[in-house]
Amino acid sequence: MIEDEVLKWRFRQGSKEALRRIYEKYLDYLLTLAVGLANDFNAAQDIVHDVFVRFASSRGNFGQRGNLKSYLTTCVVNQARDQIRRDAHQRDKLIQAAETISEAEGPEKGIMSDELSQRLNKAISELPYEQRETVVLHLTAGLRFREIAQLQGESINTVQGRYRYGLDKLRSMLNDEVQK
Amino acid sequence: MRPTEKIENAVKKMNFTAGAELREQILNDALKAHERTGKQPALEKPTNIWRTIVKSRITKLSAAAAAIIIIGVIGVQFLTGMSAYAKAAEGLRNASTFVFTLITQANNGTGETIKTDIAYKSSGFMRTSTIDGYVTIVNLNSGKFISIRPQGIYTLCEIDTNDLNAIYKNGHPILRIIEDMKNLPEKADEELSRRDIDGIDCDGYKVTQGDLTSIVWIDAKTGDVVQVEQKYAIAPGMNRIIKNIKFDIELDDSLFSLTPPAGFIATGELKSDGTGETEETFIKWLRWWAESNTDETFPPKVTGSDVAKICIDLGKQGKLREEAWGKNVDSEQWLKSALFVAKLPAESNWRYAGDGVKINTPDTPVFWYRPAGTEKYRVIYADLTVREVAEDELPR
Numbered sequence: 024m025i026e027d028e029v030l031k032w033r034f035r036q037g038s039k040e041a042l043r044r045i046y047e048k049y050l051d052y053l054l055t056l057a058v059g060l061a062n063d064f065n066a067a068q069d070i071v072h073d074v075f076v077r078f079a080s081s082r083g084n085f086g087q088r089g090n091l092k093s094y095l096t097t098c099v100v101n102q103a104r105d106q107i108r109r110d111a112h113q114r115d116k117l118i119q120a121a122e123t124i125s126e127a128e129g130p131e132k133g134i135m136s137d138e139l140s141q142r143l144n145k146a147i148s149e150l151p152y153e154q155r156e157t158v159v160l161h162l163t164a165g166l167r168f169r170e171i172a173q174l175q176g177e178s179i180n181t182v183q184g185r186y187r188y189g190l191d192k193l194r195s196m197l198n199d200e201v202q203k
Numbered sequence: 204m205r206p207t208e209k210i211e212n213a214v215k216k217m218n219f220t221a222g223a224e225l226r227e228q229i230l231n232d233a234l235k236a237h238e239r240t241g242k243q244p245a246l247e248k249p250t251n252i253w254r255t256i257v258k259s260r261i262t263k264l265s266a267a268a269a270a271i272i273i274i275g276v277i278g279v280q281f282l283t284g285m286s287a288y289a290k291a292a293e294g295l296r297n298a299s300t301f302v303f304t305l306i307t308q309a310n311n312g313t314g315e316t317i318k319t320d321i322a323y324k325s326s327g328f329m330r331t332s333t334i335d336g337y338v339t340i341v342n343l344n345s346g347k348f349i350s351i352r353p354q355g356i357y358t359l360c361e362i363d364t365n366d367l368n369a370i371y372k373n374g375h376p377i378l379r380i381i382e383d384m385k386n387l388p389e390k391a392d393e394e395l396s397r398r399d400i401d402g403i404d405c406d407g408y409k410v411t412q413g414d415l416t417s418i419v420w421i422d423a424k425t426g427d428v429v430q431v432e433q434k435y436a437i438a439p440g441m442n443r444i445i446k447n448i449k450f451d452i453e454l455d456d457s458l459f460s461l462t463p464p465a466g467f468i469a470t471g472e473l474k475s476d477g478t479g480e481t482e483e484t485f486i487k488w489l490r491w492w493a494e495s496n497t498d499e500t501f502p503p504k505v506t507g508s509d510v511a512k513i514c515i516d517l518g519k520q521g522k523l524r525e526e527a528w529g530k531n532v533d534s535e536q537w538l539k540s541a542l543f544v545a546k547l548p549a550e551s552n553w554r555y556a557g558d559g560v561k562i563n564t565p566d567t568p569v570f571w572y573r574p575a576g577t578e579k580y581r582v583i584y585a586d587l588t589v590r591e592v593a594e595d596e597l598p599r
Contacts, residue, residue, distance in 0.1 A: 026336045028458065029320050033302070033447070034477050040304070040401075042237050044334065044338050046230055055219045067219075072229045079233040136219045143217050162214040 027091040034082055042079055049092065050075075053099050058091075059159035060103035062148030070106055074098045096164045100174060102157065107152060146196040154189035157182055287421045288394075288408040288411045291428045292387040298450035299325040301381055306444040307504065317503070317513075320447075321377055328459035329377060340459055356470045357463040362478070363477035363554035366542055379549065382433060382444065385417060397423060401446075405429050435554065473538050480542040486587050488540035497522045501557030501569055501585070505544050547572050552580075556598065560585050568598045 028122070030048075033041035053074065055069035074095065136144075147155055153175070158164045168186070172179045215397040221229070237577050301323045306316055320328040327343035336353030348360040387410055394420065395407030405420040431445040463469065485505075492502050496517050503513060547553045550573070557569030564585040571582040571592075578592040582598075 026320075026332050026334060026338070029322065029330075029332050032455065032458065033320075036302075036449060036452065038239060038447060039234060042233060043230070046233060050226065050229070051220045054221055055217060058219045059217065068225060068229075071221075072232060075229055075233040076236045079237040080239070082237060135222055136217075139213065140217045140219060143213055144219075148216070158214065160314070162211055163217065190207050192209060193214075194206050197210060197213075 031091055031184075037082060042082075045078075045091070046075060052092075053095055056096065056099050056159060056163050057103060058144055059147055059163055060100065060156060061106060062144060062155070066106050067102075068098055070102045074102050091159055093166075093170075096160075096166070097174065100160070103156075143197070146193050149196060150189050150192055154185045154192070157185040157187040158193070161186055226279075235437060236386060277545060286391075287406060287423075287426045288391045289389055290426055291419060291421050292389060295384045295387060295428065295450060298385070300450060300452055300454050301384075302447070302449045302452065302454070303378070303445045304447040305380065306446060307442075321517065322454055322458050323377070323381060324454055324459070330458050340461055342459070342461060347461055351464065351467065355467050357467045357474055358470050359461070359463075360473040360538065362475045362538075362542065366475065366477050366480065366546060380433065380443070383412070383417065383433060386412065387417065387419065388412070389418070389596060400429050403429055473535060475535070475538050475542060479536075480539045480546060482543065482581065482583075482589070484536055484568075485540045485543045486589070488537060489557070489583070490562070490587055495523055497524060499561050501560050501562065502520070503558045505555050505557075505570070506541060510541075548575065551575070557585070562587070 030041045030045050034045065050071065053071050054067060057070040058064060061067045063068060078095070078098065147158060150158065156175070157171055160171045161168065166174070168179050168182045172182045175182060210528065256501075301321070303321055305319045305321055307319075318334055320330075320332045320334075321330075327341065329341045330338065332338040336351075338351040339348060340351075341348045346362045346366070348362075349357055350360060351357045352436040391408035391410050393409040395409055398405055398407060398420065400420050404423045406423050408419045408421065410417045410419065414436040416434045416436065418432040419428060419435075420432075421427065422429050428448050428450075429446075433445070434442045489501055489505075492514075493499055502510060504510060514523075544553065544555075553570070553572035555570050560567055560569055562585060568582045569585050571580045573580045573594075579593055580597055582590050582592050585588065
């Protein structure tokens with residue numbers, strides 16, 4: 024966290040090394056978040072790509088004073104929402120395509136994960152977007168319900184409700200996994 | 204565990220990682236975007252004194268006028284006539300703030316490189332941080348320190364003001380690095396052939412100051428100092444590389460705040476009353492270190508905030524003996540031992556060469572210094588005996 028303050032400051036000063044370090048530090052976290060939100064490997068790659076390229080371009084006017092991780096998280100959430108809105112009509116096609124691609128790609132390409140993560144993500148992808156976003160932001164990004172409520176422009180009760188419903192659905196979908 | 208808790212835990216552990224190709228592709232695009240933005244000159248160049256002056260609206264016009272007059276008086280020929288090295292040395296000499304990455308090598312067989320980010324204000328503030336979140340902030344005016352660890356804990360520390368003056372006067376190890384950069388002579392001894400450093404074409408200049416040889420690498424296009432390598436002829440363990448150098452830039456006060464981060468837990472306070480900072484305490488600490496780790500070697504270094512981190516890392520690697528941990532040396536003695544070295548004046552020519560050396564290795568010096576007012580050096584050997592030797596008998 025403290026290191027982030029130095030990285031942010033250096034990044035504003037134009038340090039390429041700082042950008043590299045931020046990238047290495049947060050790439051996989053943001054990718055996991057994006058996969059969870061977009062439930063589509065290709066879309067997740069695009070989201071993370073766009074977030075980092077925009078972030079890199081913003082260095083001159085990057086005046087963000089808060090937490091760097093929260094800032095990047097918000098960027099991914101916004102980008103995911105845009106992407107999903109844009110691609111809503113192609114959603115099913117994309118999921119199929121992405122799954123085919125990810126199976127075809129070797130371990131050095133694309134996105135890698137363990138089997139359990141893939142099964143969980145498949146289940147998460149079945150949730151309505153609001154529930155999915157709430158579950159992913161709370162569990163993957165570690166945001167509090169109050170923070171998610173701010174981000175979604177909803178009351179904390181609504182957010183807690185979405186989380187509860189989402190988790191219940193996951194439990195019923197992953198019944199076998201849970202028994203293990 | 205309840206089924207929902209199991210799911211919560213599983214989702215928390217869900218992990219997707221980018222493959223090598225994707226990783227490289229996004230990074231390359233981000234770096235290109237970064238570079239394109241950098242073509243805006245005001246952002247690419249480090250802030251200099253002129254930029255600071257020009258930032259004030261009141262002085263904007265007068266500064267512009269003054270700049271024209273000064274350039275007119277000095278003449279362009281003078282500016283272009285100065286060598287890139289001389290200009291860089293002058294810039295470093297007059298700088299009041301520094302930011303850089305210090306790279307030291309732990310020659311303990313692991314080949315591990317230790318990177319520490321340093322921010323320094325000549326008004327008496329210093330911040331060191333490692334990539335994994337170990338931070339030390341020092342207010343050299345008040346003697347107060349804060350050491351923050353990534354595990355969410357911090358320690359406040361205060362040292363006697365006499366000690367502080369001694370350290371400040373004699374040169375804190377990091378201040379010494381800065382002083383060495385500030386004291387670079389006007390002329391280099393030797394020009395080296397051009398080399399690519401981190402993708403930048405650099406001209407190298409070799410400078411010798413006593414047993415210290417500095418190689419200054421300067422961006423052939425912009426004249427910016429890109430890297431400084433400091434090598435000690437008689438103590439290679441102290442060699443270091445200084446990268447990502449920026450100087451005379453504005454440093455936000457928040458970087459040097461002694462207020463612990465929200466939610467962090469205090470682990471007590473450390474104070475030194477100015478007593479016990481002796482060679483004996485230092486030797487005791489060296490013994491404790493060497494006997495605590497399973498390799499039975501001395502620490503890679505004896506100063507700097509990352510010494511504690513190295514110790515914690517040894518613990519994580521299972522290389523610390525439980526029975527020795529916490530025995531013999533407590534944290535206050537550790538502080539006093541560090542103060543003993545920090546207070547040694549520059550004239551003492553202290554050197555540390557114990558990195559990777561096993562305790563009780565015969566006839567192997569690990570530390571030496573010349574006490575004030577004496578001709579002979581005190582040399583601490585790996586068996587932790589001390590002998591007095593003349594300068595020409597020192598290890599080479």
